[in-house]
Amino acid sequence: MALKxxxxxxxxxxxxxxxxxxxxLTAALIGLPFAAEFPEAQEGIxxxxxxxxxxxxxxxxxxxxKAVQPNPKPRADRVADKAEQRDPGEDKVNxxxxxxxxxxxxxxxxxxxxxxxxxxxxxxAKTAEQKAAEAKAEEEKKMAEKAEAEAxxxxxxxxxxKAEAEAxxKAEAxxKAEAEAxxxxxxxxAxxKAEAEAxxKAEAEAxKIAEAxxKAEAEAxxxxxxxxxxxxxxxxxxxxxxxxxxxxxxxxxxSEVQKTASLGTATGTAAKLNPSQRDALMGIFQxxxxxxxxxxxSASNGDATPxxxxxxxxxDGTLASEPTVMRxxxxxxxxxxxxxxxxxxxxxxxxxxxxQYLQFYSDWKILNVQFDLS
Amino acid sequence: MNPADVAQAAPVAHDxxxxxxxxxxxxxxxxxxxxxxxxxxxxxxxxIDKTLLYARTKRAMDRFEDVFWSGQSLEELFRSLQSxxxxxxxxxxxxxxxxxxxxxxxxxxxxxxxxxxxxxxxDVTIQREVERLDSRLMILASxxxxxxxxxxxxxxxxxxxxxxxxxxxxxxxxxxxxxxxAEALFAxxxxxxxxxxAVLAYNKLQSEVAKLQSRLEGFADEFSAILSRxxxxxxxxxx
Numbered sequence: 001m002a003l004k005x006x007x008x009x010x011x012x013x014x015x016x017x018x019x020x021x022x023x024x025l026t027a028a029l030i031g032l033p034f035a036a037e038f039p040e041a042q043e044g045i046x047x048x049x050x051x052x053x054x055x056x057x058x059x060x061x062x063x064x065x066k067a068v069q070p071n072p073k074p075r076a077d078r079v080a081d082k083a084e085q086r087d088p089g090e091d092k093v094n095x096x097x098x099x100x101x102x103x104x105x106x107x108x109x110x111x112x113x114x115x116x117x118x119x120x121x122x123x124x125a126k127t128a129e130q131k132a133a134e135a136k137a138e139e140e141k142k143m144a145e146k147a148e149a150e151a152x153x154x155x156x157x158x159x160x161x162k163a164e165a166e167a168x169x170k171a172e173a174x175x176k177a178e179a180e181a182x183x184x185x186x187x188x189x190a191x192x193k194a195e196a197e198a199x200x201k202a203e204a205e206a207x208k209i210a211e212a213x214x215k216a217e218a219e220a221x222x223x224x225x226x227x228x229x230x231x232x233x234x235x236x237x238x239x240x241x242x243x244x245x246x247x248x249x250x251x252x253x254x255s256e257v258q259k260t261a262s263l264g265t266a267t268g269t270a271a272k273l274n275p276s277q278r279d280a281l282m283g284i285f286q287x288x289x290x291x292x293x294x295x296x297x298s299a300s301n302g303d304a305t306p307x308x309x310x311x312x313x314x315x316d317g318t319l320a321s322e323p324t325v326m327r328x329x330x331x332x333x334x335x336x337x338x339x340x341x342x343x344x345x346x347x348x349x350x351x352x353x354x355x356q357y358l359q360f361y362s363d364w365k366i367l368n369v370q371f372d373l374s
Numbered sequence: 375m376n377p378a379d380v381a382q383a384a385p386v387a388h389d390x391x392x393x394x395x396x397x398x399x400x401x402x403x404x405x406x407x408x409x410x411x412x413x414x415x416x417x418x419x420x421x422i423d424k425t426l427l428y429a430r431t432k433r434a435m436d437r438f439e440d441v442f443w444s445g446q447s448l449e450e451l452f453r454s455l456q457s458x459x460x461x462x463x464x465x466x467x468x469x470x471x472x473x474x475x476x477x478x479x480x481x482x483x484x485x486x487x488x489x490x491x492x493x494x495x496x497d498v499t500i501q502r503e504v505e506r507l508d509s510r511l512m513i514l515a516s517x518x519x520x521x522x523x524x525x526x527x528x529x530x531x532x533x534x535x536x537x538x539x540x541x542x543x544x545x546x547x548x549x550x551x552x553x554x555x556a557e558a559l560f561a562x563x564x565x566x567x568x569x570x571x572a573v574l575a576y577n578k579l580q581s582e583v584a585k586l587q588s589r590l591e592g593f594a595d596e597f598s599a600i601l602s603r604x605x606x607x608x609x610x611x612x613x
Contacts, residue, residue, distance in 0.1 A: 013423030
């Protein structure tokens with residue numbers, strides 16, 4: 001290469017080219033943006049539609065768990081009373097908060113408490129005891145107390161009930177007096193009767209006074225409450241809004257308690273039966289069910305439609321829930337057959353599951369069995 | 375591997391400007407890039423020089439032909455051109471005239487094969503002139519043909535290198551793969567940047583040289599014809 005260390009006007013190529021390249025590089029470094037950046041790609045939200053069966057096979061853990069459990073198990077809040085595995089879920093609960101009690105309401109209650117003491121005990125019927133027999137007196141006293149208790153109850157009830165109670169008490173008193181009179185007829189009949197009557201009268205008077213008092217108090221209280229209720233209280237609104245509880249766990253159940261769900265494992269999907277295994281297992285179940293099946297007489301000619309049953313099993317072969325009929329024919333015979341099939345499934349209940357199928361429990365947890373009638 | 379850990383390991387941001395592309399590249403790739411950049415500078419230097427030279431030569435030829443066919447005496451023209459180094463048509467003319475003069479200067483007049491000698495001298499001069507015009511054009515051709523290959527070599531080395539790095543990082547996301555590939559491809563880009571102008575300029579300059587050469591040969595033929603007529607006239611006069 002004919003490099004010239006000084007500028008030759010007849011051959012300026014090297015210098016011109018060098019300067020041009022330097023200028024171009026400088027411009028590229030400083031001025032020209034090399035490449036426009038693409039907008040950063042955001043990950044989409046993955047949406048998957050899964051079937052009921054797939055859902056029951058999920059053993060993957062929660063996405064927001066902090067760490068992977070050493071031996072992952074499905075979540076269970078408590079040990080089930082019945083051996084039933086229930087998947088975790090959330091229950092919507094609207095628990096009503098207890099009614100609020102305004103402050104002035106408390107005052108009203110206090111008033112009531114002080115103003116309405118229990119009515120004073122009735123005067124004891126000592127005079128009758130002295131003259132009457134011991135048993136008779138006791139009975140009398142009991143009856144009197146009963147009448148009093150009733151009267152107190154009624155005093156607190158409505159006006160009508162009150163009047164009835166009064167009449168009843170009077171009648172009772174009368175009846176009592178009569179009974180007394182009969183029993184003590186040989187002895188001092190007239191005297192005892194007069195005394196009893198006098199006592200009953202006195203009691204009735206006391207009752208009347210107590211009732212009037214109670215009624216006045218109840219009216220005053222109702223008035224006060226009405227005044228309180230008329231006032232706007234924003235606390236009530238807040239209380240209404242706070243009425244909604246947070247969603248609670250439905251309480252997943254399992255054979256042992258597992259409070260935290262695992263984050264997931266590399267083999268995050270439950271084991272599945274292959275078709276031949278599935279056929280074999282279904283055959284085993286069908287055979288066991290058929291042993292308990294007794295065909296209804298009407299289906300003896302064998303033209304009934306086989307029903308489709310939904311059977312849910314526990315890991316030990318017991319039924320997790322009552323078997324239900326998913327599809328049944330239209331005739332009465334078909335319905336009878338379906339009922340018989342359900343009975344058969346229930347009767348054979350602990351099913352024998354060969355050990356090699358136990359690991360596939362999530363696959364045979366929910367079975368839809370076309371009940372074979374033959 | 376825990377998916378949460380993967381999510382936390384965000385890819386390292388890469389600067390993709392020219393300078394960082396060069397600076398992050400492998401040593402061999404750097405060498406290739408520097409070499410290709412130098413080749414680009416050189417090839418543009420040749421292009422500029424040759425373009426200027428051909429333009430100058432063409433202008434000089436036009437001027438010489440004007441003077442030559444103006445009816446001026448050849449002796450005079452020769453005297454004016456003899457003092458300085460001539461190029462192009464002037465060189466051809468001067469060489470032929472010098473041979474002509476030498477044939478008459480000596481005591482022994484050698485007319486016998488003067489025409490052949492002049493033809494030889496003209497041929498040699500034309501060859502020399504064409505060689506002067508043609509020189510360094512082969513460099514352009516070489517850069518044009520070899521530049522992309524050299525760039526490709528740099529790219530292959532760069533990609534090999536970056537694949538090794540990717541394997542070490544155990545991550546195949548595009549954010550990890552892309553910067554290495556971009557670096558490697560930068561070498562090919564520079565190779566093409568040098569080669570494309572070289573090829574285009576080589577073709578153009580080559581055709582210019584061919585034009586100038588045919589013009590030189592045409593003039594040489596004409597001049598040779600003139601001289602041989604002169605020789606024949608003098609021979610017949612002498613005889």
